[in-house]
Amino acid sequence: EPEVTQTPSHQVTQMGQEVILRCVPISNHLYFYWYRQILGQKVEFLVSFYNNEISEKSEIFDDQFSVERPDGSNFTLKIRSTKLEDSAMYFCASSKVGTDRTEAFFGQGTRLTVV
Amino acid sequence: SQKIEQNSEALNIQEGKTATLTCNYTNYSPAYLQWYRQDPGRGPVFLLLIRENEKEKRKERLKVTFDTTLKQSLFHITASQPADSATYLCALPAGNNRKLIWGLGTSLAVNP
Numbered sequence: 001e002p003e004v005t006q007t008p009s010h011q012v013t014q015m016g017q018e019v020i021l022r023c024v025p026i027s028n029h030l031y032f033y034w035y036r037q038i039l040g041q042k043v044e045f046l047v048s049f050y051n052n053e054i055s056e057k058s059e060i061f062d063d064q065f066s067v068e069r070p071d072g073s074n075f076t077l078k079i080r081s082t083k084l085e086d087s088a089m090y091f092c093a094s095s096k097v098g099t100d101r102t103e104a105f106f107g108q109g110t111r112l113t114v115v
Numbered sequence: 116s117q118k119i120e121q122n123s124e125a126l127n128i129q130e131g132k133t134a135t136l137t138c139n140y141t142n143y144s145p146a147y148l149q150w151y152r153q154d155p156g157r158g159p160v161f162l163l164l165i166r167e168n169e170k171e172k173r174k175e176r177l178k179v180t181f182d183t184t185l186k187q188s189l190f191h192i193t194a195s196q197p198a199d200s201a202t203y204l205c206a207l208p209a210g211n212n213r214k215l216i217w218g219l220g221t222s223l224a225v226n227p
Contacts (some may be wrong), residue, residue: 004158035215042218042219043204043215045215045216048214056210058214089156091159093158102164103161103164104161106158106160108158109157109158111156
């Protein structure tokens with residue numbers, strides 16, 4: 001069964017450092033997302049990506065964040081200068097069409113710890 | 116702003132019983148509603164999607180209802196099993212339909 005894969009599963013980084021979280025979405029999907037979940041809190045939307053551009057982003061997704069789809073398979077989230085409050089589980093997701101009509105498939109997440 | 120509320124208390128039930136979880140929403144009229152399961156330290160896994168013109172949807176032991184007047188969805192697991200123990204999340208499409216907004220989830224524990 002096709003699945004979304006994320007690497008690394010855990011990342012520990014110093015405050016102020018750049019991190020890149022990587023995702024391989026399901027191959028025939030057209031929409032890609034990043035969500036995050038701070039421990040004990042709700043899943044929060046960060047950004048959606050379609051047709052090689054950002055289609056929507058949340059207030060959390062400020063200038064420190066960027067996304068790229070550098071080739072036909074990878075989808076990355078970069079945080080330029082990490083803060084303590086960026087510590088969370090980051091989930092990549094993909095869907096065939098928009099999630100108003102179909103389900104999103106999630107990866108297992110990257111646990112980011114900023115120290 | 117749009118808000119989603121799920122029973123905040125953990126639900127403990129005996130194996131074989133029916134679990135019923137609630138999702139209420141305000142300031143919103145979604146055309147769809149989705150339910151996901153999340154195990155500790157893992158990503159959400161899709162379970163069911165129900166449209167506003169569908170009162171009820173079933174998949175094996177799962178049943179979802181969607182009452183747009185009450186702005187509420189109920190999620191039922193019949194003949195529950197210990198393997199059903201997890202957190203169950205309600206999610207609704209929002210914005211320009213390129214994102215989901217989420218409830219906090221209800222933790223379900225099924226005791227053998």
